[in-house]
Amino acid sequence: MVDPVAIRLASLTVSYRHGRGVTGLDLEMATGSVFGFLGPNGAGKTTAIRTLLDLLRPTSGSATVLGLDSVRDSMEIRRRTGYLPGDFVLPPQLTGAEALDWLASLRADRSPERRGELVERLGVELHRPIRQLSKGNRQKLGLVQAFQHDPELVILDEPTSGLDPLVQDEFHRLVREHAARGRSVFLSSHSLDEVQHVADTVGIIREGSMVAVESVDALRARGLRRMTIRVADAAEAQRRLQDLPAVSDLRVSGDHLDLAVSGSFDELLPVLADLHVLDLLSRAADLDEIFLAFYRGESTP
């Protein structure tokens, strides 16, 4: 039976020397979904991910992967997952093919056809020593080794770093197909823009704590909009707009006001009508801006 939850973190706290810890992380990721784990560098993404694979041990709380405990059942977890480390390296003296063989030799199950397909789709260089490969070409090898045994769950730490845009698109298709077959993909990123194309759900982590977990659709539906208005009296406009509950992130430059609006415009429009608006531009905020709103702690979830 397939566990409906692919990853569950329950009050997970990991603190260790030299490392950026996480505190009291709670998270649930549905099987068959793509989860985007977002946060800036140093927020604790890698710490949480490495705990899933038993490279780090929970100080308190627990991490459950595919219904299995991250410490006690680690071997079984690692058998059924694929992992791309954030700082992906391979032995430089091996060729790509040798490195993939070596990693496959650490597993019981291998599928040469599957590897062949991945190698072709991503355009992987197999026959040159790894030390001669660019960052992007190494990263492609990393993707192949994470997917080559067709695991139930793929965990990818900053998977697209170094990839050129065409390969990124192919990678996104790969991730979607994987999820479409009922398998799960957990990927971290510091760019929401990138994740919103592939993820169903986004979790935002900041300074070791979860800020929010929401579906990408809900994030968009929250209706955060970005508005730029030009008015005759910017100071007056700022004074009247800044106290409205729907308005956040208000910035003034000259006669322009730049603001984020969430929810309804009902309170905003009468105020604008009074203000002698010269020009008005409103557009849907992209997730980066929603994300930034979370970061400033100015959003009301």
Add this chain to the structure above:
Amino acid sequence: MRRFPILSQELRDRRRSLLWWSVGVAGWIIVIAAMFPTIHESSGIAELVDQYPKGILALFGVSNMDFGSGSGYLAGELFGFVVPLLALMLTMGAGAAVVGGAEERGLLDLMLSHPIGRRRVLLESAALVAVLAAVFGLIVFAVLAIMDPIFGLELSMLNLFGTVVGVVLLAMVLGWLALVIGALTGSRGRALGVAGAIAALSYLLSSLSQLVDALRPLRLISPFWYATSGSPLVGGYTWWYALVLIAMGAAVLLIGVILFERRNLSS
């Protein structure tokens, strides 16, 4: 799954450097052995050596220096210092690199995200160190066995074998020590530094304990003592010392496995 994925990959990676290392070691031994007839015939050198203070000789692993016989000559020239040193360079270098070095280079994360246990990684690495030590011992034994009739060394093959066993086990124990320190610190440099310091100390303990009475009891904790003391090439190896060395190695590995299983790896 390959039967020993870590061991076989490491051996494959090292086959070329191991080959050249072996050629070098064999060459060195042949040169030393080839000098024996000359030194044997010129009594002056033996007298010269006799005049050295005993302390200096002991420091270089030479006790009962006796150039009159092939075994005495080789015990001083090879087995007192150079052969153990070469063996330790090989096993400690590999031991420090295989887990500590892998963690330092960021490879250990990837390796351990596969379904292979930490204990397995450590024990296969220990097997690598043991294999390297054994290959080294085999080369030393084979080269000397071949040189023996050519240069009139008149070695006892049993004593030669015992001497080599001592060196192999010594190299294995200290190689395992470097392996374990590397696995616990995640640093190849620290592994080499700490294990190297322990090796140097235990060498001094073993050799100086013959001169300084206050140090005598301490020789019993030195792996060198159980490998090289009393010129085994001349007087024969004390076979039960091999068991002590194996026990020391097993203790190091056991502690290593227990602590390695529990630690947080650095990324």
